[in-house]
Amino acid sequence: MTSTFSRRDWLKSGLLASAGTLVLPSLSQQAEAASVSGPYGAVYLERHRELAYQAYLSEAPQIKARLSSNENPWGPSPKAKEALVKSVDSSFMYAGPVVGELRKQLAAEAGVPEDHILLGAGSSELLMGSLMLYGPKGKILMADPCYISNRDDRGDNSGIAFDKVPLTTEYQYDLPAMASRVDSKTSMVYVCNPNNPTGVILPADQLRSFCETVSPKTTVLVDEAYIDYAKDPKTESMVDCVRKGQNVLILRTMSKLHAFAGLRVGYAVAKPEILKELRKYCSGGFSISTPSAAAAIASIKDTEFQQMTLKNTLESKKYLYDFLKQSDYTWLPSSANFVLFPLRMKGQTFTKGMMEQGVSVRQWEFDQQHWCRVSIGTMDQMKAFTGAFQKVVS
Ligand SMILES: Cc1ncc(COP(=O)(O)O)c(C=O)c1O
Incomplete structure (x- = not known):
């Protein structure tokens, strides 16, 4: 499966995306991604299709x-809205210090050093970056269905090999089957927990031991977009695997519990070696606006x-x-x-x-x-x- 997606098409799709709320990487990233021979452009295009892009842009909000x-x-929280409005006056400046403060706060929350956090304009940016990073290196292992499992349905342009393991008859992740499927070609395992579209969560001890066994062989990405809705997010999150130094990459978003879907704030938690690589394909927080970052800081505090x-x-x-x-x-x-x-x-x-x-x-x-x-x-x-x-x- 190779992509014939050209740089011109890629940029065109980027321009289309800028009309909506999809994330756009910087020009230098576009140039770099375009030279990565296709997967990024392909994933990008795939996403447009998946969302039925034109329908998405014209979806009636009313x-x-x-x-x-x-x-x-x-939401968003009243305190977030207040911070949003207050920050508008200073939004002629790039958001650096505000984003830095947000990163500090997220690191404290996750109990990791600041260099273990990479910000993005929503977690989509970080997820796409992960596919760009790990896709060309081998196969991406995942459950079927999960949030990204239908992105290669059209096969002609994904450029990434998806290795899918069906859910069990109880619609749960089949972790033993997934663990035994990992081989030398598996460049990343994607685990969405709670899973989208099922909403089902994995028992924390089972996922923890999966991470322990599998992460020495390949990177385990745990997408925790919905973890805030779990009974006990602190113990059900796999962030402690990162603290233990495992090869585990957690993605989080403020789009859900914090109601930031239109404000676009997400982040990755992982050891710096992983984030350094991931950053090659993501903006590292440059794509977050000053008002969004200021609102995020206020929202995190608004328990x-x-x-x-x-x-x-x-x-x-x-x-x-x-x-x-x-x-x-x-x-x-x-x-x-x-x-x-x-x-x-x-x-x-x-x-x-x-x-x-x-x-x-x-x-x-x-x-x-x-x-x-x-x-x-x-x-x-x-x-x-x-x-x-x-x-x-x-
Ligand atoms: C499982 C999962 N991961 C990631 C995302 C992306 O969210 P966002 O880009 O808004 O952070 C979503 C969005 O619905 C999702 O369901």
Whole structure:
């Protein structure tokens, strides 16, 4: 699988991306990435396709309930908004010192030295950087489905070999099968925990011992985009593996619990040797704006807001579970801000019908089954979902 994606196409796709909220690397990175013979451009293009890029740009924000992107409708925190507005006056300056302060704070939170943190404008930038870094070196091992498992579906341009291990019959990661699949060609293992689209979380002790066994052989990337919704994020996060010096790369985002999807703040936690390599493909925080960084600092401190979000998410999730139960539907137990459940009709027919009712959701197909992934929204949004659902499935 080789890419024929040219530098001109690459830049064109970059310009397209700048019209939306996708992350753009600096010009020097573009030049470097373009000389890496394709994978970055290909992954970039793949992402455009995956998001149905044009539809993404023109997606109506004013629908009744936007439950398709796992956003947090309760935020951002009032303190973050205040910091955002205050920082506008100083935003004629590059964000260096504010980003530096944010990095200090994130390092303290994670219990690692500052050189163990690499910032990005959302974790997408860091994830794409990881694929650029490790993709050309061998195969990327992952579960199927997971957040990135359908990016090579078109095969013609991914330029990266994806090695996929199906979930177990309980829709859990098959860690023993994944561990035994690692060979000398495996350049990275991607673990999304909690997993997107299933919402299922791995038992922390099992994932910890997986990291211990596998990381001497290859880099283990743990995508913790939704870890803040876990019962006990501190013990369920694999950040301690980084503290132990293991070959483990954690990705985190403020898009979810902190409601920063449009503000774009993410970060990687890993030992400096890994981050030094990853930085070749990412901006290292230059792509974060002063207002976003200032807001992030305020949001991290606003634990009251975070607790309120968690409480509301649980209430809305319970409402959804109760509704599905009454409707005689099953679902996968979710440790994230979305829920996946099996449909009794074609996913496309369902999502189209829901959209006609003003509710956006995502559909998936795996295990010979059509699934709906619905994000957890406010109670009003969940009621819009259940009302539309009744009309569409009846
Ligand atoms: C598992 C996972 N990782 C990474 C991301 C990227 O998030 P962002 O770029 O907003 O940080 C998402 C977004 O939904 C996600 O679901």
